[in-house]
Amino acid sequence: MRIAALLITACLTLTAHAGPQDSVKPYPARKIAPDTWVITGPLGEPSVQNQGFMNNPGWIIAGDQVVVIDPGSSVQAGRMVVNAIKKTTGLPVTTVYNTHIHGDHWLGNQAILDAWPKAVLIAHPDMIAQAKASEAESWVRLMDQLTRGFTKGTRAAIPTVATYDGMTSRIGTRAFKVHSSNDAHSKTDIMIEVDNGVLFTGDNVLNGRIGRLDDGTFKGNIRAIDNGLATQPKVVVPGHGKAGGIAVLQAQRDYFQTLYDTVKVEYNAGKSDFEMKPVVAKKLAAYKNWNGFDAALGRLISLAILEIEQE
Numbered sequence: 484m485r486i487a488a489l490l491i492t493a494c495l496t497l498t499a500h501a502g503p504q505d506s507v508k509p510y511p512a513r514k515i516a517p518d519t520w521v522i523t524g525p526l527g528e529p530s531v532q533n534q535g536f537m538n539n540p541g542w543i544i545a546g547d548q549v550v551v552i553d554p555g556s557s558v559q560a561g562r563m564v565v566n567a568i569k570k571t572t573g574l575p576v577t578t579v580y581n582t583h584i585h586g587d588h589w590l591g592n593q594a595i596l597d598a599w600p601k602a603v604l605i606a607h608p609d610m611i612a613q614a615k616a617s618e619a620e621s622w623v624r625l626m627d628q629l630t631r632g633f634t635k636g637t638r639a640a641i642p643t644v645a646t647y648d649g650m651t652s653r654i655g656t657r658a659f660k661v662h663s664s665n666d667a668h669s670k671t672d673i674m675i676e677v678d679n680g681v682l683f684t685g686d687n688v689l690n691g692r693i694g695r696l697d698d699g700t701f702k703g704n705i706r707a708i709d710n711g712l713a714t715q716p717k718v719v720v721p722g723h724g725k726a727g728g729i730a731v732l733q734a735q736r737d738y739f740q741t742l743y744d745t746v747k748v749e750y751n752a753g754k755s756d757f758e759m760k761p762v763v764a765k766k767l768a769a770y771k772n773w774n775g776f777d778a779a780l781g782r783l784i785s786l787a788i789l790e791i792e793q794e
């Protein structure tokens with residue numbers, strides 16, 4: 484017993500103290516479209532097991548330079564991404580888009596700047612404002628807690644360039660168009676449309692995983708997905724889960740719309756959140772295998788009711 488306890492303590496100690504140059508374990512990068520690479524992070528919440536890494540960093544080789552989207556949740560995740568980028572190209576990263584305020588997507592910025600100090604970081608103006616106010620600090624702390632210290636040494640490299648809806652930037656040989664919103668997944672969301680037919684959605688769209696909506700709205704998120712559909716993308720890269728075609732957008736839209744509409748019918752029939760839960764779950768049966776389905780449903784129903792009451 485005592486030896487077992489000692490071994491467990493030793494293991495925890497090992498995972499708890501990351502060295503200054505530690506990196507998240509390598510994940511394979513996949514070419515999903517011309518010049519476009521994505522690392523598909525594991526599904527689930529940040530943890531000791533996944534070293535806090537669970538989003539989908541992507542990069543586009545645009546002529547003589549590289550554009551990165553969401554380089555991960557910590558400097559350690561960012562280093563893993565930098566190593567993966569260097570395996571696909573010797574060209575420098577000049578631009579980074581961060582899709583929204585949640586730190587699992589952008590705390591890897593630090594590693595990009597360590598490797599390419601001149602890289603420009605771009606995000607929604609409210610993402611920048613919230614990060615500066617308190618969110619950057621609280622996300623750094625949260626990652627440290629959830630990984631039991633693996634992400635120690637991570638500092639928030641907050642974007643400096645604010646973007647806006649419709650902003651199109653010619654970077655190297657490619658064009659990048661921003662689709663911005665103030666009421667979707669986090670109210671600080673941008674989606675990036677690349678001129679090779681790839682749409683990076685951030686957490687407005689997930690695949691195989693149920694996201695939180697505590698910082699957003701159903702109606703705004705559905706509208707953002709409609710804007711994504713209007714771009715007629717060939718490849719959709721969600722914030723979490725596997726990339727795919729237009730069906731990835733349609734599934735997330737259907738999940739939100741079905742949940743919202745069902746809650747509205749039940750609410751108008753006088754049902755409480757607790758009473759309507761089995762009915763809503765049944766309507767959403769197509770998504771019951773998505774990661775976090777059961778854990779998230781009660782909360783999402785409550786949020787839908789709050790939104791319906793404000794209509």
Ligand SMILES: [Zn+2]
Nearest residue numbers: 583585669686
């Ligand atoms: Zn998010």
